[in-house]
Amino acid sequence: GSLTAAEAEGDERAVEAALRPKTLAEVVGQHRVREQLGLVLEAARGRGRVPDHVLLSGPPGLGKTTLAMIIAHEMTAPLRLTSGPAITHAGDLAAILSGMNDGDVLFVDEIHRMSRPAEEMLYMAMEDFRVDVVIGKGPGATAIPLEIPPFTLVGATTRAGLLPGPLRDRFGFTARLEFYDAADLDLIVHRSAGLLGVELTEDGAAEIASRSRGTPRIANRLLRRVRDYAQVKADGVVTHDVARRGLELYEVDELGLDRLDRAVIECLCRHFGGGPVGISTLAVAVGEERETVEEVAEPFLVRLGFLARTPRGRVATAAAWRHLGLDAPPQPAD
Numbered sequence: 001g002s003l004t005a006a007e008a009e010g011d012e013r014a015v016e017a018a019l020r021p022k023t024l025a026e027v028v029g030q031h032r033v034r035e036q037l038g039l040v041l042e043a044a045r046g047r048g049r050v051p052d053h054v055l056l057s058g059p060p061g062l063g064k065t066t067l068a069m070i071i072a073h074e075m076t077a078p079l080r081l082t083s084g085p086a087i088t089h090a091g092d093l094a095a096i097l098s099g100m101n102d103g104d105v106l107f108v109d110e111i112h113r114m115s116r117p118a119e120e121m122l123y124m125a126m127e128d129f130r131v132d133v134v135i136g137k138g139p140g141a142t143a144i145p146l147e148i149p150p151f152t153l154v155g156a157t158t159r160a161g162l163l164p165g166p167l168r169d170r171f172g173f174t175a176r177l178e179f180y181d182a183a184d185l186d187l188i189v190h191r192s193a194g195l196l197g198v199e200l201t202e203d204g205a206a207e208i209a210s211r212s213r214g215t216p217r218i219a220n221r222l223l224r225r226v227r228d229y230a231q232v233k234a235d236g237v238v239t240h241d242v243a244r245r246g247l248e249l250y251e252v253d254e255l256g257l258d259r260l261d262r263a264v265i266e267c268l269c270r271h272f273g274g275g276p277v278g279i280s281t282l283a284v285a286v287g288e289e290r291e292t293v294e295e296v297a298e299p300f301l302v303r304l305g306f307l308a309r310t311p312r313g314r315v316a317t318a319a320a321w322r323h324l325g326l327d328a329p330p331q332p333a334d
């Protein structure tokens with residue numbers, strides 16, 4: 001089928017797309033978000049209007065793009081995809097908006113990274129379905145109003161707190177996606193294995209699920225790597241033992257920590273005595289961008305209870321020291 005062809009080309013993106021749930025009913029977990037969003041869409045359909053603008057926030061790989069696609073699918077509307085960094089000028093946004101049709105869904109990934117002038121144009125487009133296109137510069141500049149057909153904006157961001165208040169306020173529905181629990185990830189691994197034609201045992205699936213960092217994208221990726229391992233080093237079946245050995249090879253530990261997660265806590269404990277240390281300093285020390293440490297590694301470490309954000313900086317918890325097999329320094333007496 002098409003999956004095998006996509007994989008033969010080594011096209012991981014195509015595989016990822018094939019594993020995406022297409023409808024709300026197919027989405028695993030996120031029960032509250034599913035129910036709330038389902039209601040928003042059903043009500044809009046009933047009124048024959050476009051749904052309110054939707055803001056989705058949460059760490060990468062939790063299903064923001066998937067939900068945007070589902071919104072368009074459930075509204076039987078075309079989806080247009082763009083991203084904050086792609087919109088460097090207000091003109092870029094004007095070009096996108098002027099090409100929209102009634103009821104279109106516009107997905108803007110990383111919406112917090114849009115340029116300020118584009119952001120201001122977006123406020124007006126979201127609220128009044130029109131924009132002012134400015135022609136010329138300086139005192140001679142004129143604003144030409146441009147009507148836009150009603151549309152639904154779906155914005156995605158790794159952290160809603162990064163959005164300016166006026167932009168956040170213009171979304172009628174905001175959903176925060178949370179990390180998935182092991183039971184949900186288990187369902188996702190089984191579902192994906194079915195779609196990919198991978199044979200796996202219950203405890204094989206559970207092993208992958210429990211090391212997936214609470215993240216569906218990672219669950220799917222680990223499944224594919226373990227499937228490779230099973231094919232080359234075993235008889236193709238993903239058993240518990242095969243999963244363990246495969247995941248070890250790919251440096252994913254029992255808790256699902258990857259290389260970056262481990263680098264962050266190792267650095268925090270070994271170089272900074274467990275903190276507190278500022279996020280920028282910590283990022284430089286692990287050789288990563290601040291955003292990556294803050295938006296990718298940190299949320300999971302916080303959720304595991306390995307790292308705490310304090311006003312004075314990031315602090316490693318006793319559990320983090322234990323995980324590294326180190327003795328935590330004595331608690332300061334205060």
Ligand code: ADP
Pocket residue numbers: 016017019020021026027028029030059060061062063064065066067156188216217220
């Ligand atoms: P994001 O946009 O938040 O980075 P995506 O929507 O691209 O994440 O999701 C990454 C992958 O994880 C998708 O290919 C999809 O297969 C899978 N996925 C995400 N959320 C779910 C879910 N709730 N149920 C099943 N699979 C999911």
